[in-house]
Amino acid sequence: xxxxxxxxxxxxxxxxxxxxxxxxxxxxxxxxxxxxxxxxxxxxxxxxxxxxxxxxxxxxxxxxxxxxxxxxxxxxxxxxxxxxxxxxxxxxxxxxxxxxxxxxxxxxxxxxxxxxxxxxxxxxxxxxxxxxxxxxxxxxxxxxxxxxxxxxxxxxxxxxxxxxxxxxxxxxxxxxxxxxxxxxxxxxxxxxxxxxxxxxxxxxxxxxxxxxxxxxxxxxxxxxxxxxxxxxxxxxxxxxxxxxxxxxxxxxxxxxxxxxxxxxxxxxxxxxxxxxxxxxxxxxxxxxxxxxxxxxxxxxxxxxxxxxxxxxxxxxxxxxxxxxxxxxxxxxxxxxxxxxxxxxxxxxxxxxxxxxxxxxxxxxxxxxxxxxxxxxxxxxxxxxxxxxxxxxxxxxxxxxxxxxxxxxxxxxxxxxxxxxxxxxxxxxxxxxxxxxxxxxxxxxxxxxxxxxx
Amino acid sequence: xxxxxxxxxxxxxxxxxxxxxxxxxxxxxxxxxxxxxxxxxxxxxxxxxxxxxxxxxxxxxxxxxxxxxxxxxxxxxxxxxxxxxxxxxxxxxxxxxxxxxxxxxxxxxxxxxxxxxxxxxxxxxxxxxxxxxxxxxxxxxxxxxxxxxxxxxxxxxxxxxxxxxxxxxxxxxxxxxxxxxxxxxxxxxxxxxxxxxxxxxxxxxxxxxxxxxxxxxxxxxxxxxxxxxxxxxxxxxxxxxxxxxxxxxxxxxxxxxx
Numbered sequence: 001x002x003x004x005x006x007x008x009x010x011x012x013x014x015x016x017x018x019x020x021x022x023x024x025x026x027x028x029x030x031x032x033x034x035x036x037x038x039x040x041x042x043x044x045x046x047x048x049x050x051x052x053x054x055x056x057x058x059x060x061x062x063x064x065x066x067x068x069x070x071x072x073x074x075x076x077x078x079x080x081x082x083x084x085x086x087x088x089x090x091x092x093x094x095x096x097x098x099x100x101x102x103x104x105x106x107x108x109x110x111x112x113x114x115x116x117x118x119x120x121x122x123x124x125x126x127x128x129x130x131x132x133x134x135x136x137x138x139x140x141x142x143x144x145x146x147x148x149x150x151x152x153x154x155x156x157x158x159x160x161x162x163x164x165x166x167x168x169x170x171x172x173x174x175x176x177x178x179x180x181x182x183x184x185x186x187x188x189x190x191x192x193x194x195x196x197x198x199x200x201x202x203x204x205x206x207x208x209x210x211x212x213x214x215x216x217x218x219x220x221x222x223x224x225x226x227x228x229x230x231x232x233x234x235x236x237x238x239x240x241x242x243x244x245x246x247x248x249x250x251x252x253x254x255x256x257x258x259x260x261x262x263x264x265x266x267x268x269x270x271x272x273x274x275x276x277x278x279x280x281x282x283x284x285x286x287x288x289x290x291x292x293x294x295x296x297x298x299x300x301x302x303x304x305x306x307x308x309x310x311x312x313x314x315x316x317x318x319x320x321x322x323x324x325x326x327x328x329x330x331x332x333x334x335x336x337x338x339x340x341x342x343x344x345x346x347x348x349x350x351x352x353x354x355x356x357x358x359x360x361x362x363x364x365x366x367x368x369x370x371x372x373x374x375x376x377x378x379x380x381x382x383x384x385x386x387x388x389x390x391x392x393x394x395x396x397x398x399x400x401x402x403x404x405x406x407x408x409x410x411x412x413x414x415x416x417x418x419x420x421x422x423x424x425x426x427x428x429x430x431x432x433x434x435x436x437x438x439x440x441x442x443x444x445x446x447x448x449x450x451x452x453x
Numbered sequence: 454x455x456x457x458x459x460x461x462x463x464x465x466x467x468x469x470x471x472x473x474x475x476x477x478x479x480x481x482x483x484x485x486x487x488x489x490x491x492x493x494x495x496x497x498x499x500x501x502x503x504x505x506x507x508x509x510x511x512x513x514x515x516x517x518x519x520x521x522x523x524x525x526x527x528x529x530x531x532x533x534x535x536x537x538x539x540x541x542x543x544x545x546x547x548x549x550x551x552x553x554x555x556x557x558x559x560x561x562x563x564x565x566x567x568x569x570x571x572x573x574x575x576x577x578x579x580x581x582x583x584x585x586x587x588x589x590x591x592x593x594x595x596x597x598x599x600x601x602x603x604x605x606x607x608x609x610x611x612x613x614x615x616x617x618x619x620x621x622x623x624x625x626x627x628x629x630x631x632x633x634x635x636x637x638x639x640x641x642x643x644x645x646x647x648x649x650x651x652x653x654x655x656x657x658x659x660x661x662x663x664x665x666x667x668x669x670x671x672x673x674x675x676x677x678x679x680x681x682x683x684x685x686x687x688x689x690x691x692x693x694x695x696x697x698x699x700x701x702x703x704x705x706x707x708x709x710x711x
Contacts, residue, residue: 416510
């Protein structure tokens with residue numbers, strides 16, 4: 001990774017001096033962000049200064065692509081937990097600032113019908129926004145979950161992909177040789193949400209340890225594969241097969257250990273991120289009818305894991321020194337997930353997007369927090385004004401089974417080709433274990449200034 | 454006998470003085486325009502769009518457009534933005550099965566997904582400019598409009614037919630009046646009306662003949678309601694390109710035409 005960083009810097013220098021103007025295309029942006037929390041008891045967030053550089057070689061047959069991000073992340077609890085600058089593929093808890101991360105870094109070889117890519121890649125499979133059920137190749141970074149867009153949340157994975165395109169047909173095969181774990185914030189950080197661990201961390205005189213999980217052995221047997229066949233006729237459709245590690249977080253309960261140390265309690269909560277293999281068979285379609293654009297997808301997943309209700313994990317009501325064996329808290333079930341999304345243009349520069357999706361847990365015991373049917377409704381209204389100098393977005397999400405909601409509104413003003421500024425307000429409601437309710441301390445207003453080149 | 458001859462000449466005089474007296478009908482003019490457009494379908498254009506708002510603000514976008522005559526279907530078009538950074542790699546793709554039946558896709562690198570879009574948005578602003586998606590969408594279906602020559606006059610030093618064109622199908626405008634240069638068969642000016650109110654107008658300047666095809670190198674489009682205007686300057690254009698079908702695929706859209 002360090003070699004890649006040196007190559008990146010050399011390429012950036014070459015490009016900036018005009019040395020390789022005909023050979024390289026370079027773009028980037030700087031983003032200064034500040035957050036005003038609206039809840040008194042929420043974790044602090046400092047201002048952030050984040051940068052992004054994208055470098056592409058222009059010759060079409062052999063291609064090199066790089067997307068590097070980095071900067072000072074104000075959501076990290078200071079002093080930073082991990083002082084390595086480069087984000088790795090080995091750890092779940094990577095709270096570090098300043099940081100550098102290769103979001104994408106690959107070489108590609110293309111002919112008229114074939115494209116082979118090798119390196120760090122992100123994929124976008126399926127059709128739905130926010131939670132595409134067939135988009136399973138990249139784990140997510142949950143350290144700023146729900147304030148980042150879906151694509152920004154995705155962690156690039158080292159992978160080999162091949163895509164064959166002929167007429168209306170496309171076949172893409174992807175091999176991810178190693179498990180790259182999802183990333184989670186520390187319990188004291190702003191986007192940790194409400195969990196059993198954050199409840200402990202909130203108590204005075206308690207220090208909570210976070211334990212990295214033992215990742216599955218990095219061998220061929222533990223790699224992940226995906227295949228997607230797509231047809232782009234009048235009704236577009238695709239079939240997706242995935243076999244590999246489920247990128248969605250689930251936790252294993254082991255042993256709670258509470259130790260007195262220097263006048264405070266040090267708690268190992270005995271909850272570690274867990275990883276399980278699963279298989280998924282999916283189908284997606286897209287079509288346009290009149291003023292409506294429709295998208296739908298469905299997936300049958302074999303062997304997904306879910307956590308039971310937190311009250312059943314076996315935590316004692318009072319935290320006193322000792323060891324407490326926790327109860328098994330994972331349950332395996334097949335699921336069916338499906339969803340439908342529509343775009344409708346209300347008037348010029350105003351687009352309404354609606355989406356409904358549902359997960360059915362086929363073998364659900366009463367102990368699970370998730371219901372047999374879990375539904376999510378999303379609505380987004382995007383509006384442009386003054387020839388797109390001003391853009392506004394209103395986003396609402398609702399889960400009827402638990403009654404949790406998220407509302408987000410933002411407005412952007414474009415000053416010039418390079419400068420724009422925006423304000424985003426977000427609020428959450430709902431029970432503490434629900435998807436949105438767990439962030440009910442995270443209501444905030446955020447201001448951003450972006451310079452791009 | 455004499456009376457009947459006088460009557461005949463009077464009838465001819467009235468006929469010649471009426472609009473029907475033009476050597477061509479409005480439809481004939483637009484068939485010539487369509488012929489020029491169809492000859493120019495195989496092309497690559499590199500252009501710069503400068504957007505001026507009424508406060509004096511200025512934004513610049515550069516784009517590359519690829520076109521292909523897709524006979525026996527109508528045509529295919531791929532447009533990709535090269536700058537500014539926010540729009541780099543954004544593109545849209547059109548497959549026109551006939552001049553009246555098109556499929557549209559848009560690609561936004563931010564979302565990494567190709568999205569089908571309804572053709573209902575064809576009169577909407579093209580990425581904040583005063584051009585519409587339709588202005589970049591290839592030739593229209595002539596049967597979707599009615600044509601009437603209003604007069605002949607000189608515009609920008611070129612003798613023109615002034616033709617009123619009315620869409621038979623629902624559009625954002627109720628009619629447009631176009632100045633079509635005689636012998637070149639390209640627009641030199643266009644005015645879009647909503648009922649009788651002028652809301653958008655354009656001037657087509659610096660017309661050069663490239664590979665036998667008259668081509669305006671500078672187009673100024675102004676929205677009279679918002680007082681916003683856009684100047685599109687063609688930097689480079691190449692006809693008879695014969696791009697392969699693969700360039701007009703979703704894969705090529707994702708790759709920015711590369």
